[in-house]
Amino acid sequence: MKTTMKTKMTIAAIAVGGLLLAQPQPKPEPMPKPEPPDALGIGPAIAAEVQQAFQYVAQVQAQVQAQAQAQTEVKVNVDRAMARAFSKGREDDQYRRASRLVDERKYEDALAQYQNLVEMKGARIEGSLYWKAYVLAKLGRRDDAVKALDELKKGYAQSRWLNDAKALEIEIQQGGGRPASPESESDEELKLLAINGLLSTDPDRAVPLLEKQLNSSKSSPKLKERALFVLAQSKNARAREIIGNYAKGATNPDLQSLAIQYLGSFGAKEDRDRLADIYKSVPELHLKRAALRGLMIGHATDQLMQIARTEQNTDLQREAIRYAANSGADVGSLWTPNASKEIKEAVMEGLMSRNNSDKLAEIAKSDSDPKIRRQAVEYLGNTGREKSAAILQGMYASEQDKQVRMSILQAFRNQNNARVLIELARKESDPSLKREAVQLLSHMKSPEATEFLVELLNK
DSSP states (O other): OHHHHHHHHHHHHHHHHHHHHHSSSOOOOOOOOOOOHHHHTOOHHHHHHHHHHHHHHHHHHHHHHHHHHHHHHHHHHHHHHHHHHHHHHHHHHHHHHHHHHHHTTOHHHHHHHHHHHHHHTSTTHHHHHHHHHHHHHHTTOHHHHHHHHHHHHHHOTTOTTHHHHHHHHHHHHHHTTOOOOHHHHHHHHHHHHHHHHHHHHOHHHHHHHHHHHHHOTTSOHHHHHHHHHHHHTOOOHHHHHHHHHHHHTSSOHHHHHHHHHHHHHHOOTTHHHHHHHHHHHOOOHHHHHHHHHHHHHTTOHHHHHHHHHHOOOHHHHHHHHHHHHHTTOOGGGGOOTTSOHHHHHHHHHHHHHTTOHHHHHHHHHHOSOHHHHHHHHHHHHTSOHHHHHHHHHHHHHHOOOHHHHHHHHHHHHHTTOHHHHHHHHHHOOOHHHHHHHHHHHHTOOOHHHHHHHHHHHHO
């Protein structure tokens, strides 16, 4: 009798524990105290077993509560990590949008963007603080502009924006916080137009004038950006040297990023290796991305492929692969069976952009991961229709994995290739695959598909 009662109590306790574990975030109520043995009407031995069962349930509750807390912490950490990853992608885009708004003199809108970036506290916070102060000064909000500059100086004592910040602060103090006049901005633009004209007729005189504008504390960052652009188009040796120095970091990060891209846009062949060296030397991700864009613009396929082979950061490696493919490189050589899913996807995207149906077919037939094989089929279907259709049709006949065969059918649907789909539907003996083919044909606006569907209805 005792054993039976103990067994029942243990099973009950396990059942309670199982129910508790099934709850997503349990909030256990305080354990009721067991009634005295006399009130229960049972003997002391059984009462002791009941008490043990209650204690067991209490232990299970404590374990479940700890597990729920741990699960909550994991979820919070995952959410934070995802938010950080999302914000990293958002940050560069928002920074560029804010810069365009400054160019368009939409200072109120730019201020809102820079304020958001400051609150993110991401990699662009130093530049955002400077530009926040800049647009506040343009709006005549002197005190707020000075506060933003103070935050930059106190919080980021080694920032490469400090020289620009000091110059801006002097300008604010001298201007008394008044908005900059449109006339002065026009003067800057006229000055650059004059220098640009001189560059085409007398570059030896123009380059020192542009360098003077770049080095002047009175020149606004926007004027410096335009001066840098004019210099980048010159073949003058001193101009190339200035662009190279700025690309290496002899200025604030915004101008460095522009100089890096200009090396790719206007640089000579020898600038490709210089860009690759800059890529290795800069720690900031947005500068590395600028170097990758410069290499792509300069069609530096060898350098991009080398980065794609050696880069340890998955996001940068994917960008290098994509840019290499856009530059005309054969990224198929980067395929390795042990590569991560992200890298395999990047390689397949590159193969699709180059219409490399043979390599995609090889992956679709041989990779060990069925998901990768299905994805390769999808990319293969988006290459040249005539060649890929023949490859896919041959694969369908020999393929054993039903999901891969489903993907092949979908590829023909994406190609709007009703003829092959009808042919496969007629021969297919598997009911589910036949239904899939007919279903896909029913969504195609094709006379051939319509005739085949009518044929089926008349049978």
